[in-house]
Amino acid sequence: MTAERREHDRGAPVAPSGVPGPAPADGVIALLAPDVIERIAAGEVIERPASAVKELLENAFDAGAGSITLEVEAGGAALIRVSDDGAGIRVADAPALFQRHATSKLRSDADLGRLATFGFRGEALASIGAVSDVEIVSRHAADGTGFRLRIVGGARESFEPAPRTTGTTITVRRLFFNTPARERFMHGAREEAMEVARVVTRYAAARPGLAIRYLKDGGPALTLAADRDHESRWRLLYGADVVFHLVPLDWIEHGVRVGGAVSDPDHSRGNASEIQLFVNGRLVADRGITGALLAGYHGLLPARRYPRAIVMLELAPELVDVNVHPAKREVRFARRDVVQDAVRHAASRALVARLDPRGAMDRGGGAAGARAPLAAATGAPLAPLREHPAHGYADDWFGKGSEGAVSPPGAALSPDPSGAPPGATSARGEDAASSGLPAQIDRTFILFADADGLRLYDQHTAHERILFEDALRRIEVRRGEAQELLIPTVLTLTPEEEAGLALIGDALAALGYSISPFGERTVLVSAHPSSLRRWDGGAALRRMLATGAADGASGARAVAATYACRHAIMAGETLTRGEMLALVTSLRRAAEPELCPHGRPTTLTITARELRHRFRRE
Numbered sequence: 057m058t059a060e061r062r063e064h065d066r067g068a069p070v071a072p073s074g075v076p077g078p079a080p081a082d083g084v085i086a087l088l089a090p091d092v093i094e095r096i097a098a099g100e101v102i103e104r105p106a107s108a109v110k111e112l113l114e115n116a117f118d119a120g121a122g123s124i125t126l127e128v129e130a131g132g133a134a135l136i137r138v139s140d141d142g143a144g145i146r147v148a149d150a151p152a153l154f155q156r157h158a159t160s161k162l163r164s165d166a167d168l169g170r171l172a173t174f175g176f177r178g179e180a181l182a183s184i185g186a187v188s189d190v191e192i193v194s195r196h197a198a199d200g201t202g203f204r205l206r207i208v209g210g211a212r213e214s215f216e217p218a219p220r221t222t223g224t225t226i227t228v229r230r231l232f233f234n235t236p237a238r239e240r241f242m243h244g245a246r247e248e249a250m251e252v253a254r255v256v257t258r259y260a261a262a263r264p265g266l267a268i269r270y271l272k273d274g275g276p277a278l279t280l281a282a283d284r285d286h287e288s289r290w291r292l293l294y295g296a297d298v299v300f301h302l303v304p305l306d307w308i309e310h311g312v313r314v315g316g317a318v319s320d321p322d323h324s325r326g327n328a329s330e331i332q333l334f335v336n337g338r339l340v341a342d343r344g345i346t347g348a349l350l351a352g353y354h355g356l357l358p359a360r361r362y363p364r365a366i367v368m369l370e371l372a373p374e375l376v377d378v379n380v381h382p383a384k385r386e387v388r389f390a391r392r393d394v395v396q397d398a399v400r401h402a403a404s405r406a407l408v409a410r411l412d413p414r415g416a417m418d419r420g421g422g423a424a425g426a427r428a429p430l431a432a433a434t435g436a437p438l439a440p441l442r443e444h445p446a447h448g449y450a451d452d453w454f455g456k457g458s459e460g461a462v463s464p465p466g467a468a469l470s471p472d473p474s475g476a477p478p479g480a481t482s483a484r485g486e487d488a489a490s491s492g493l494p495a496q497i498d499r500t501f502i503l504f505a506d507a508d509g510l511r512l513y514d515q516h517t518a519h520e521r522i523l524f525e526d527a528l529r530r531i532e533v534r535r536g537e538a539q540e541l542l543i544p545t546v547l548t549l550t551p552e553e554e555a556g557l558a559l560i561g562d563a564l565a566a567l568g569y570s571i572s573p574f575g576e577r578t579v580l581v582s583a584h585p586s587s588l589r590r591w592d593g594g595a596a597l598r599r600m601l602a603t604g605a606a607d608g609a610s611g612a613r614a615v616a617a618t619y620a621c622r623h624a625i626m627a628g629e630t631l632t633r634g635e636m637l638a639l640v641t642s643l644r645r646a647a648e649p650e651l652c653p654h655g656r657p658t659t660l661t662i663t664a665r666e667l668r669h670r671f672r673r674e
Contacts, residue, residue, distance in 0.1 A: 102180075102183045102184055102187065102231075104132075104242060104243075104248060104251060105128070105131055105132025105133060105136060105231055105242075105248050105251070105252060106132065106248065106251035106252045106254070106255050108132065108136055108184050108188075108228060108231065109126065109128070109132060109136055109138070109252050109255050109256070110255050110339070111180035111181075111183075111184065112136070112138040112180070112184075112226055112228075113126070113138065113255070113256075113259055114180075114338075115138075115180065115181075115224075115226075116138060116140035116142055116224070117263075117266075117337070118142075119140060119142025119143045119144070119223075119224065120142045120143050121140035121141055121142035121223070121266070122141055122142075122265070122266065122267065122282065123140065123141045123266070123267040123268075123269075123282075124138065124139070124140045124266065124267070124268055124269070125137075125138070125139045125140075125268075125269040125270075125271070126138055126252075126256060126268070126269070126270045126271070127271040128249060128252050128270075128271070128272050128273070129272075129273050129274070130245045130248075130273070131242075131243075131244070131245035131246065131247070131248025131249040131251075131252065132228075132231060132248055132249070132252055133230075133231055133232070133239075133242060133245065133248065134229065134230070135227070135228070135229055136227070136228040136231070137225065137226070137227045137228070138225070138226050139223065139224070139225040139226075140223050140224055140225075141221070141222065141223040142222075142223055142224060143196065143197070143222070143223075144194050144195045144196035144197065144199075144202070144220075144222045144223050144224055145192070145194040145195075145196055145203075145224060146196045146198065146199060147196070147199050147201075147202075147203050150192075150194075150203050150205050150215065151215075153181055153192065153205065154181050154182050154185040154190075154207050154210070154212075155182060156179060156182040182210075184228055184231075185207040185209075185210055186209065186210040187209070187231065187232050187233070187234060187235050187238070188208075188209075188228050188229060188230055188231045188232070188233065189206075189207075189208045189209075189228070189229040189230045189233070190206065190207045190208075190226065190227065190228050190229075191204065191205070191206045191207075191226070191227045191229075192204070192205045192206075192224065192225070192226050192227075193218050193220050193224070193225045193227075194220065194223070194224040194225070195219075195220040195221065195222055195223065196222065197222045201217050201218070201219060202217070202218050202219060202220035203215065203216065203217055203218055204216050204217075204218035209233075209234045246555060246558075246559060249272055249273075249555060250552060250555050252272075253270070253272075253277065253278075253550070253551035253552050253554075253555060254552055255339070256268065256270050256278060256551065257278075257293060257550050257551055257552060258332050258339055259339060260278070260280055260289065260293060261286075261289060261290060261293055261294075261332065261366055262332075262334050262337065262339070262366065262368060263337075264282070264283040264284070264285055264286050264288065264289035265282050265283070266280075266282060267280060267281050267282045268280045270551065272551075276576070277551050277554070278551050278577070279576070280292060280293070286316075286317075286366075287299060290302065290317070290366075291548075292548070293548075293550055294548065294550060295546075295547055295548030295549070296548070297545070297547065297593050297594060297595070298319075298364070298595075298598070301319050301320050301322070301323040302317040302318065302319055302320075302364070303317060303318050303319070303320055303406045303407060303409075303410045304316075304317050304406065305317055305318060305367065305368075305402045305403065305406050306402070306406065307398060307401060307402035307405065307406075308398075309394070309397065309398040309401060309402075310391075310394045310397075310398065311371055311372060311375070311394075312369060312370070312371045312394060312395055312398040313368075313369065313370040313371070314367065314368070314369060314398050314399055314402035315367075315368040315370070316334075316365065316366040316367045316368040317365070317366055318349070318352075318363050318364070318365040318366075318367070318403055318406065318407070319363045319364040319365065320407070320410060320411075321353060321356040321357055321363075321407070321411075323363075323364070323595055324357055324358070324361035324362060324363055325361065325362050325363070325364060325599055326360070326361065326362070326599070326603075326621060326622070327362060327603075328346060328362040329602070330362070330363075330364040330365070330602075331346055331349065331362060331363065331364070331365045331367070332365065332366045332367065333345055333346070333367050333369070334366075334367065334368045334369065335369045335371075335376055335387050336369070336370055336371070336373065336376065337368075338387070339385075340385055340386055340387050341385055341386060342386065342387065344392060344396055345367070345369075345395065345396060345399055347396070348395075348396035348397070348399040348400045348403075349363070349365060349367060349399055349400070349403050350362070350363075351400045351403075351404075352399065352400045352401070352402070352403025352404040352407065353403065353404075353407065354404070356407060356411075358626055358627050358628040359627060359628075360627075361626075367399060369395065369398075369399070371389075371395070374390075375389065375390045375391065376388070376389055376390070377389075377390075493505075493633070494633060494636040494637060494640070496515075496630065496631055496636060497512075498627075499627070499628050499629060499630050499631075500514065500515060500516070500627040500628065501513065501514060501515065502515055502518075502631070502636045502639065502640060504640065507664070508663065508664055509661060509662050509663040509664045509665075509666070509667060510661070510662040510667070511659060511660070511661050511662075512659065512660040512661075512662070513639070513640055513643065513658060513659055513660075514627075514656070514657070514658055514659075514660075515625050515627070515629070515631065515636075515639060516624050516625055516626055516627050516652075517624075517651075517652035517656045517657065517658045518639055518640070518643045518649075518652075518658040518659070519620075519624040519625045519639060520620045520621055520624040520652040520653060520654075520658075521620075521643060521646050521648070521649060521651065521652050521653065521658055522620075522639070522642045522643055522646060523587065523619065523620035523623055523624055524616050524617055524619075524620035524652070524653040525646050525647060525648075526587055527567055527585075527587075527615070527616035527619045527620060528612060528613065528616040530566055530567050530568065530585070531563050531566045531567060531612045531615065531616060532612060534566040537568055537585065537586040537587070538568035538569075538570060538583040538584065538585065538586060539568070539583060539584055539585070539586040539588070539591075540582065540583045541581065541582055541583060541584065541591060544580050544581060544582040545580070545581045545591075545593055545594050546574055546578060546579075546580055546581075547578065547579050547581060547594045547597070547598065548577055548578050549577050549578070549579060549598075549601070550577075550602075551577075552601075552602050553598055553601040553602055554577060554601075556600070556601030556602055556603070557571065557579070557601055560600070560601070560615050560618075563612060563615040563616075564597075564600070564615070567585045567615075567619060568583065568584060568585035568586060568587075569581065569583065569584055569585065569597070570582045570583035570584075581594055581597065584597075588623060589623070589625075596622040596623055599622050600615075600618050600619060600622050603618050603622075613653075616653070617653035617654065620652075620653055621653070621654070625639075643658060643659075
């Protein structure tokens with residue numbers, strides 16, 4: 057029931073406009089003050105510094121900018137400055153810039169159904185201005201000079217002529233200075249800078265023709281000249297080793313274009329954070345589309361594994377509603393089933409073509425789907441990706457017995473050639489071999505039987521616990537054993553991964569990694585912990601850096617847990633009898649063998665008594 061309805065039922069006077077009149081003396085409902093309303097509304101659009109960066113970048117896109125410079129200090133809390141070479145703002149429009157719902161993008165409600173711009177409601181600048189100190193310097197080509205406008209806490213402080221070339225510079229200082237409750241809920245500068253870097257990286261990946269310069273705390277964090285195509289941009293952003301494992305998407309179905317790229321199944325991740333979705337160039341989140349993408353991997357990905365993906369959808373503006381979320385992070389499709397089918401088919405056919413070149417034909421696509429040049433789907437051609445990466449090496453470049461092919465975790469999991477366990481007994485005096493012959497169930501669980509019953513081990517969580525305790529010990533004593541790489545791996549880091557290296561670099565060195573600078577956003581990895589089963593070209597290391605940065609994981613336990621999770625045996629991996637025996641023996645030596653670092657059980661015991669009960673012998 058609305059406030060108006062409640063007041064009407066209680067006899068409160070209601071004005072003809074439907075707005076309740078003055079509350080009676082004993083009433084408890086009153087209109088909020090205008091400045092409070094403005095700050096609440098601002099909080100719906102600007103949740104954190106990265107939200108402001110996203111809105112300002114999108115304004116620059118709408119202005120037709122070909123080059124953008126972003127400067128951020130203290131994660132954006134102290135300073136955000138966006139400069140562009142776009143069309144600029146007319147002096148005559150300056151007074152309306154910070155008025156809520158003042159916009160040049162809409163003239164009637166009919167325009168909402170055919171939007172082709174990022175901003176349209178006139179909320180971004182008004183929201184930012186309500187909770188910060190903002191200065192705009194801009195010049196439109198049609199004006200003889202530019203202007204400078206300053207707004208503090210929603211109130212105009214100054215407005216004067218100012219020289220500038222065509223384009224706009226917006227400077228935001230002291231974000232949330234007048235909303236202490238929201239300021240208290242901000243994360244630290246590193247975490248906020250990480251979110252800003254994530255927004256910048258994602259838009260840079262989707263717009264190769266845009267030159268971007270990103271400065272963090274006065275130093276260069278990302279410098280990208282305009283590129284000719286998406287692959288060139290992705291190589292600069294993510295590195296050749298990542299692009300080597302990307303599969304291009306190229307599909308048109310029922311008016312929906314699907315472009316971009318997805319990673320091959322062997323290079324999955326433990327979460328969906330690297331699935332990027334763009335709808336008509338707008339960065340959004342959509343669980344349905346993510347689910348459709350995963351469906352395209354049907355049977356190719358282990359449980360709870362996710363690809364890296366850059367999915368770019370293009371469809372008629374009238375078929376997508378972008379006005380369903382205050383911060384425009386979500387959209388609504390007129391025919392969601394059609395869009396999801398297009399994404400699923402695009403992914404499945406691209407993966408079939410990559411994994412089985414003989415399956416490059418449509419395989420039943422028929423009239424529903426037809427291949428289109430990738431230039432049409434993504435705006436630029438994408439060269440074939442199957443070539444040896446310039447730097448770094450993928451898993452399949454290392455054969456058995458190559459460098460780094462060490463069974464986990466080090467000697468503790470190196471089975472005897474005869475298949476017997478390493479020979480040490482557990483704290484309970486039990487040798488793994490005495491627990492009967494092992495069997496692997498569903499390539500996930502290890503089964504042992506003895507006179508007392510059945511013991512089941514989850515191979516992933518068990519290995520996680522082993523690696524976690526090993527890593528924790530290495531970090532604490534700062535003496536991790538290292539395996540030198542015959543050929544060092546060169547990695548080009550994203551801003552997100554760079555932030556992660558600054559956060560957990562010391563812990564990684566203690567584990568046994570040797571990582572040294574090798575140019576702008578580039579590092580040289582010359583050694584890794586000796587406990588690794590094999591060197592994967594830095595894929596797991598990248599995930600550790602991204603996870604550490606996203607979680608703010610700088611403590612020894614957090615880093616050890618991330619390391620263990622990224623390097624443990626996965627569900628779906630086939631193990632030999634010797635490897636199963638060695639894994640269980642090592643787990644029994646652990647200080648806390650019952651749970652993995654994340655609290656999941658490693659072992660399940662079914663006693664002989666329970667078996668008798670199940671078979672109705674009791």
